[in-house]
Amino acid sequence: MKLKPVLLVLSAALSFNAYAQAPIVIKFSHVVATDTPKGQAAERFKQLAEKATNGRVKIEVYPNSQLYKDKEELEALQLGAVQMLAPSLAKFGPLGVKEFEAFDLPYIFPSKTALYNVTEGEIGKSLLKKLEPKGITGLAFWDNGFKVMSANKPLHNPTDFKGLKMRIQSSKVLDAQMRALGANPQVLAFSEVYQALQTGVVDGTENPPSNMYTQKMHEVQKYVTVSNHGYLGYAVIVNKKFWDGLPPDIRAALDKAMKDATTFEKAIAQRDNDMALDAIKKAGKTEIYTLSVKEQADWRKALLPVQQQMESRIGKDLISAINKEAAK
Numbered sequence: 001m002k003l004k005p006v007l008l009v010l011s012a013a014l015s016f017n018a019y020a021q022a023p024i025v026i027k028f029s030h031v032v033a034t035d036t037p038k039g040q041a042a043e044r045f046k047q048l049a050e051k052a053t054n055g056r057v058k059i060e061v062y063p064n065s066q067l068y069k070d071k072e073e074l075e076a077l078q079l080g081a082v083q084m085l086a087p088s089l090a091k092f093g094p095l096g097v098k099e100f101e102a103f104d105l106p107y108i109f110p111s112k113t114a115l116y117n118v119t120e121g122e123i124g125k126s127l128l129k130k131l132e133p134k135g136i137t138g139l140a141f142w143d144n145g146f147k148v149m150s151a152n153k154p155l156h157n158p159t160d161f162k163g164l165k166m167r168i169q170s171s172k173v174l175d176a177q178m179r180a181l182g183a184n185p186q187v188l189a190f191s192e193v194y195q196a197l198q199t200g201v202v203d204g205t206e207n208p209p210s211n212m213y214t215q216k217m218h219e220v221q222k223y224v225t226v227s228n229h230g231y232l233g234y235a236v237i238v239n240k241k242f243w244d245g246l247p248p249d250i251r252a253a254l255d256k257a258m259k260d261a262t263t264f265e266k267a268i269a270q271r272d273n274d275m276a277l278d279a280i281k282k283a284g285k286t287e288i289y290t291l292s293v294k295e296q297a298d299w300r301k302a303l304l305p306v307q308q309q310m311e312s313r314i315g316k317d318l319i320s321a322i323n324k325e326a327a328k
């Protein structure tokens, strides 16, 4: 027997085997810190997914805009450079799916229950479906929380915003919201906010406390107002072609892991935000102010017209459907 052909066959078999066993890699990119609700849920999904697929799938989580910033990450997903993201619902406008900006409307959700009625019901399902023509499959909604406002001056009344440069995400609703307060909105990627606040490129911003604290924004903002004027949440999304091409048993296991990670995420989101607000208070650099009943009414008066103003962009029917669900 000649040794060479045998060796060739053997090495071909070995490399085939190695190929067959190479795990499917899912790159999951996001822009926040690991110790936020989204960051922790991404890690939980990794654990659950790798366990459920016996290592046939490897999830590589890239937090803190390590790979891509806000807008770039959506492009990277469509191109297939990453497979999974969880952008905030305020960042889908540039993709052409403006309806997601409904989540940014001031005071649209009176409570988390109202929000879940929307995300877990028919409205949520139909919103995720709108991503498909963009080559994206929506897997879940993840939670963060209600936003606070911050600046280097106290923000008690709507008039306090006059002339302030306020950083916003790339949502036209958030643009309208800041303008309704008399502020000048400026779109900036999340990874650029700390520096922009520090150097005075912008005067203030909004986010749930978990994002402010983990990016140390409170260290460069003297005043935080607990206003709960709007909501921040996420859609977990995958490249559709990649997802549809997965073996069905793997896809089912990943679906289940996502379901469990979502339950986990919802359970920790509020607690993490409460803890972050407390931590900001304890850090002693920022004064935390809670609006009085009268001030809350003034904020609502200034901001509620944004709902009507944005009807032509988001759809009157969608806004009334959300308001109807929220009122249940």
Ligand code: LMR
Residues within 6 Å of the ligand: 031, 032, 086, 087, 088, 144, 169, 189, 190, 207, 211, 232
């Ligand atoms: C922001 O850009 O302010 C946030 O949406 C970041 C995030 O993903 O929570």
